[in-house]
Amino acid sequence: MPTAHLPAPDRTALYIGLMSGTSLDGVDGVLVQWDAQQQLHVLAYAAQGFASDLRQELLALNTPQGCNELHRAALAGNAISRAYADVVQQLLDQSRTPASHVSAIGAHGQTVRHQPQQHDGTGYTLQLQNPALLAERTGITVVADMRSRDVAAGGQGAPLVPAFHQGVFSRTDRSTAVLNIGGIANISLLPASGAPMPVMGFDCGPGNALMDWWCLQHTGAAYDNQGQWAAAGTVQPALLQLLLSEPFLQLSPPKSTGRDLFNPSWLHTQLQAFGHTPSPQDVQATLTAFTAHSCAQALMRHAPNSDSLLVCGGGALNTELMRQLQALLPHAHVQSTAARGLPPLQVEAAAFAWLARQCMLGLPGNLPAVTGAHGPRILGAIYPA
The missing domain is CATH 3.30.420.40 (ATPase, nucleotide binding domain)
Structure with a gap:
């Protein structure tokens, strides 16, 4: 089986951050770059609302009800990732940036359950998306599942910003x-x-x-x-x-x-x-x-x-x-x-671009004093392009 080799991360490389929050209004995306002085620059911003049927399904999946939840959640994750891919394409078109120039996408996913430290003591947090599908559709490495490592380390998994x-x-x-x-x-x-x-x-x-x-x-x-x-x-x-x-x-x-x-x-x-x-x-x-x-x-x-x-x-x-x-x-x-200097609808998306960058650089993304985790942790799972 061939081994995927990730390129050595560049601290001044381009990253995309995608955020769909608990407001359920849609996806915000930014294309960002850090300069040699490690200052953040937003190069492009795009947003796309969720279709009404997807929004209603996500609202329904926020609470235990109905039947076939696993099936519905998987399909909703696919739909979210397609919306994410559309926003990525808008960012690339707007900035005239080839996909090959982007180091990684930080994709948050849609939270439908957040119950850290509950039930068995560890609890869980669940964000719907399909990062593999997003990597396939964009041709860009995706960093996803940002919260669960902090939860596994005894933290709340939030806030990460x-x-x-x-x-x-x-x-x-x-x-x-x-x-x-x-x-x-x-x-x-x-x-x-x-x-x-x-x-x-x-x-x-x-x-x-x-x-x-x-x-x-x-x-x-x-x-x-x-x-x-x-x-x-x-x-x-x-x-x-x-x-x-x-x-x-x-x-x-x-x-x-x-x-x-x-x-x-x-x-x-x-x-x-x-x-x-x-x-x-x-x-x-x-x-x-x-x-x-x-x-x-x-x-x-x-x-x-x-x-x-x-x-x-x-x-x-x-x-x-x-x-x-x-x-x-x-x-x-x-x-x-x-x-x-950072418009309010761009902040969280930029934060998840930063988290993707931290992951690709092998650096922690959490603050234990904030989340309660046992220590700093590298956050996210990497889906290579």
């Missing part, structure tokens, strides 16, 4: 916080360079997942554009306090979560406990406030002196959510990561 945030957004003169608001929100707390304290990072609660689902059910829109629907509603203080009483929010890090917890069933349970359901618009206003408060409380609890909060992910485009974050954190300057 704080190490990347540290390299891109940390400053020498002040601490910085980076808040990623996708389907789930996670925060990275970056001390000033040279400070004795370690980088911290953890999932801090729901991001867009509950807001998007409620908006879709009651307006037919996939998301609340700029938070306008929520802004016209009235926050229900008693309901907000009930939502904020969720025990996960009080746990100390390391911690991570997903749609396994913050899903429609969880929301229905909270509304039933509340005793009556306010108007749909007022629920949307309260869910927006819930995301803002849970994120702000995480920052105030763990880094109260941070005076800069950079926001990425789709939540950075929610004007009402950003307004509430600024109101809850008057001491901090709340702004999109675009102000620091």
Whole structure:
């Protein structure tokens, strides 16, 4: 049987990062390069939404239900990889880059279960895709399955982006916080360079997942554009306090979560406990406030002196959510990561390009202080071109 020989990795080579997060809205992709000074440059960005039938199937596969789940999951993984391949082709066409010039693709896959340290003590995290199919369709080496090695080492497998945030957004003169608001929100707390304290990072609660689902059910829109629907509603203080009483929010890090917890069933349970359901618009206003408060409380609890909060992910485009974050954190300057040169929808995809590069260079991709793993680990499985 012939042996696949990988080329020696080049620290300034081109990499592609592909991310489809818990928001389930589709795929974001970037083509990036690090220069000789190890500074990141995004050369191209492309995005593609999921077809509605694939999105519905992925939502269904997030919870144990129905029959033939293994078969359906395998086919969904194929469909995701075809969407990934389409985004890769857009990036190559846009930048006029031959596939042979790209060292590797970092492909995250679609998380449908995230249950680390549960059940048997190790637990698992499951991202659907077919990396072999992606390598076949693109002719590029693929690095996938980024999270499971950290879980095997006793970690949460998430968040993985704080190490990347540290390299891109940390400053020498002040601490910085980076808040990623996708389907789930996670925060990275970056001390000033040279400070004795370690980088911290953890999932801090729901991001867009509950807001998007409620908006879709009651307006037919996939998301609340700029938070306008929520802004016209009235926050229900008693309901907000009930939502904020969720025990996960009080746990100390390391911690991570997903749609396994913050899903429609969880929301229905909270509304039933509340005793009556306010108007749909007022629920949307309260869910927006819930995301803002849970994120702000995480920052105030763990880094109260941070005076800069950079926001990425789709939540950075929610004007009402950003307004509430600024109101809850008057001491901090709340702004999109675009102000620091990396648009909010490109950050996570760039992080997975970085993780692919770390893997190809034989370098760790996790921060044990963040995930709780027993030590640094090289993350990912390599599917050669």
